[in-house]
Amino acid sequence: MAEKVTPGTRLFNLACALLYTSRGLSADEIFSRVAGYSESHVPFGDKRALNKLFERDRRELNEAGIIVETLNPSNDKQTFFYRVSKQEFLWPNGLHLTPRQIALLNLAATVWAGASLSRDAASAALRIRGLGEIDDLSELAGLAPRIRTHHPSFTTFSAAIEDGSQVSFEYRKPGESKPETRNFRPWHLQNVWGQWLVLGFDLVRKEPRSFLLRRVIGEVKVNKADPKFCSKDELKAAQTSLQDFIDSNEVTLRVKPDTSAWFRFEMDDKPKATPDEVTFNFMDVHLLADDLRQYAGEIEVLRPKLLRDLIEAGFEKVVEIHHG
Amino acid sequence: MAKKRQKHSLNADTRLNLTIGLTSYLSDRRSATLQELADHFDVPLSEIELGISAMFCATVADSEEQWAMAINDNWREDGVVELQSQMILEGQPRISARQATALASGLAVLAGVASDEDRGEIEGLIAVLGQGTVKAAGSSVTILPGTIDADFAKMRQAIASQKRVSFEYFSNKDVTTQREIDPVQLISNDNEWHVRGFCHLRNEIRDFKLERMRKAEVLETPWGAQAHELELNEELYEAAEDDIKVVVEVTPEAYDLIGNYNAEILSSSGLNDEIKRVEMKIGYLPSLGKLIARYGGAAKVISPPAAREIVRDYALKALGRKPLETT
Numbered sequence: 001m002a003e004k005v006t007p008g009t010r011l012f013n014l015a016c017a018l019l020y021t022s023r024g025l026s027a028d029e030i031f032s033r034v035a036g037y038s039e040s041h042v043p044f045g046d047k048r049a050l051n052k053l054f055e056r057d058r059r060e061l062n063e064a065g066i067i068v069e070t071l072n073p074s075n076d077k078q079t080f081f082y083r084v085s086k087q088e089f090l091w092p093n094g095l096h097l098t099p100r101q102i103a104l105l106n107l108a109a110t111v112w113a114g115a116s117l118s119r120d121a122a123s124a125a126l127r128i129r130g131l132g133e134i135d136d137l138s139e140l141a142g143l144a145p146r147i148r149t150h151h152p153s154f155t156t157f158s159a160a161i162e163d164g165s166q167v168s169f170e171y172r173k174p175g176e177s178k179p180e181t182r183n184f185r186p187w188h189l190q191n192v193w194g195q196w197l198v199l200g201f202d203l204v205r206k207e208p209r210s211f212l213l214r215r216v217i218g219e220v221k222v223n224k225a226d227p228k229f230c231s232k233d234e235l236k237a238a239q240t241s242l243q244d245f246i247d248s249n250e251v252t253l254r255v256k257p258d259t260s261a262w263f264r265f266e267m268d269d270k271p272k273a274t275p276d277e278v279t280f281n282f283m284d285v286h287l288l289a290d291d292l293r294q295y296a297g298e299i300e301v302l303r304p305k306l307l308r309d310l311i312e313a314g315f316e317k318v319v320e321i322h323h324g
Numbered sequence: 325m326a327k328k329r330q331k332h333s334l335n336a337d338t339r340l341n342l343t344i345g346l347t348s349y350l351s352d353r354r355s356a357t358l359q360e361l362a363d364h365f366d367v368p369l370s371e372i373e374l375g376i377s378a379m380f381c382a383t384v385a386d387s388e389e390q391w392a393m394a395i396n397d398n399w400r401e402d403g404v405v406e407l408q409s410q411m412i413l414e415g416q417p418r419i420s421a422r423q424a425t426a427l428a429s430g431l432a433v434l435a436g437v438a439s440d441e442d443r444g445e446i447e448g449l450i451a452v453l454g455q456g457t458v459k460a461a462g463s464s465v466t467i468l469p470g471t472i473d474a475d476f477a478k479m480r481q482a483i484a485s486q487k488r489v490s491f492e493y494f495s496n497k498d499v500t501t502q503r504e505i506d507p508v509q510l511i512s513n514d515n516e517w518h519v520r521g522f523c524h525l526r527n528e529i530r531d532f533k534l535e536r537m538r539k540a541e542v543l544e545t546p547w548g549a550q551a552h553e554l555e556l557n558e559e560l561y562e563a564a565e566d567d568i569k570v571v572v573e574v575t576p577e578a579y580d581l582i583g584n585y586n587a588e589i590l591s592s593s594g595l596n597d598e599i600k601r602v603e604m605k606i607g608y609l610p611s612l613g614k615l616i617a618r619y620g621g622a623a624k625v626i627s628p629p630a631a632r633e634i635v636r637d638y639a640l641k642a643l644g645r646k647p648l649e650t651t
Contacts, residue, residue: 106431129346218596296642314620
């Protein structure tokens with residue numbers, strides 16, 4: 001081992017050591033045995049520099065998706081052991097991926113390009129490629145579905161769901177100027193037709209709720225750990241009630257021919273009895289109003305009246321803030 | 325197949341993940357040339373060399389014994405890596421819960437557009453990834469895809485068979501034209517699908533929204549040379565030289581604009597810094613009216629004045645009033 005240990009190698013050595021220890025390694029064991037640390041280690045010497053280095057490496061590993069956990073088996077708050085968290089996902093033993101499956105996982109990782117989970121997806125893809133040969137997905141070639149989520153709250157919610165934490169955040173209901181604080185145990189992130197929702201349990205109202213990420217104002221605060229994970233039934237019930245709500249909301253529009261709205265609502269294919277009318281379901285009347293304001297002069301809202309009023313109120317607001 | 329983009333130097337955590345990937349790849353295959361590894365992982369040769377030298381030096385301690393991965397001494401000179409034994413990373417990769425979520429949700433998006441045959445395989449993979457996140461009820465993310473446009477299947481077929489397509493296109497300037505393109509990629513922006521291809525009317529690479537197409541047909545004509553050479557670029561919206569810079573203030577309800585237009589954030593203000601002042605580049609200024617007014621006040625144009633007028637007049641017209649006199 002004549003070569004000087006680079007930071008990249010040190011990090012890798014540390015990752016390997018922590019991955020394959022079962023009881024965990026103490027800081028002393030790491031400093032004396034892991035190449036990259038051991039060169040500067042002096043038994044009973046000053047460990048401040050090494051400790052600092054270790055803390056920095058831990059943060060770096062964390063960012064790379066390797067979560068280092070701290071164990072204190074004797075509960076004395078003095079002897080700590082470190083190892084890679086057992087909550088880490090371990091590929092099911094004996095599962096062999098075909099070249100085609102590896103290729104599919106790779107393609108799945110690209111879906112996040114540039115958006116909230118892109119770093120996690122890209123690093124996972126590099127590890128997955130290690131599993132073997134990769135197939136050429138000729139029939140999926142050219143497909144590039146992309147998630148473009150830029151809601152800053154997405155990653156915090158996602159981490160809180162996985163770690164099991166309560167959160168609080170400011171939520172602004174449509175039409176109100178001031179947001180309200182919500183205390184929440186997030187369960188699940190759901191994308192409905194391009195809109196992200198977080199489903200979970202409202203800790204004040206004591207019932208399942210869902211919130212649109214676009215109405216979350218500012219940072220989501222992570223509060224105390226809450227080991228109560230939702231059951232499959234609870235999640236299913238929350239998803240069903242959301243779907244029932246969508247099914248109960250119906251809109252009917254009249255669309256002007258040869259406009260962009262005519263294309264958007266695929267009016268060419270509509271039945272001939274009402275060739276210029278279209279009826280469909282929606283999730284949120286305020287979001288639908290936002291969407292339909294793009295088609296000014298091209299559509300007429302036949303029902304519901306609330307939608308018509310919201311579209312108009314939005315235009316009034318636009319005029320007001322673009323005066324002068 | 326289009327040319328692959330050559331990625332430049334990687335950051336520290338990507339390197340680490342690459343090294344973990346290299347270790348499991350080599351423990352399966354035992355031997356590979358450096359070039360084969362660079363091709364397989366789609367990274368520059370220099371990054372493979374860095375990764376292998378990290379493995380070469382790796383010593384691990386879990387007991388009093390020291391273990392090293394045994395790699396042939398002359399790997400650099402020979403250009404071939406042989407992993408003779410390694411007791412460190414046995415075969416199976418570990419990925420974090422977040423990485424599993426990222427992959428599972430990516431797979432869910434793919435399942436929405438894949439053929440029936442692939443869908444079965446994709447759902448199987450989602451189930452495998454779901455096993456890892458034992459605490460939560462399955463994967464922590466669900467994606468309900470919207471309806472897929474009828475022309476989607478035709479575009480896929482044309483891309484796979486490298487054939488030309490024809491269709492009527494209703495542009496954002498509200499003009500219908502007859503187009504023939506060599507389609508190379510179907511890209512979605514959340515729920516909205518675009519096809520990117522070489523347009524024979526304009527003689528350049530263009531993006532077309534599927535929802536603005538009509539009467540799409542796959543032709544017998546094969547792709548021209550331009551489509552084969554197409555460099556695929558990730559950006560959905562590519563700024564052109566003559567684009568107009570527009571400064572807009574957005575609250576969270578209109579943050580979509582930032583992602584969709586690749587806007588640059590200039591400053592933040594307001595409660596919890598919720599108001600972002602951003603600069604977006606717009607190719608065709610008259611289209612700004614619907615783009616901004618749709619948010620009903622959550623997006624506000626700051627400059628230039630001409631852009632403010634366009635937005636205001638779009639809203640006035642929608643309300644059935646006359647545009648204001650320009651001062």
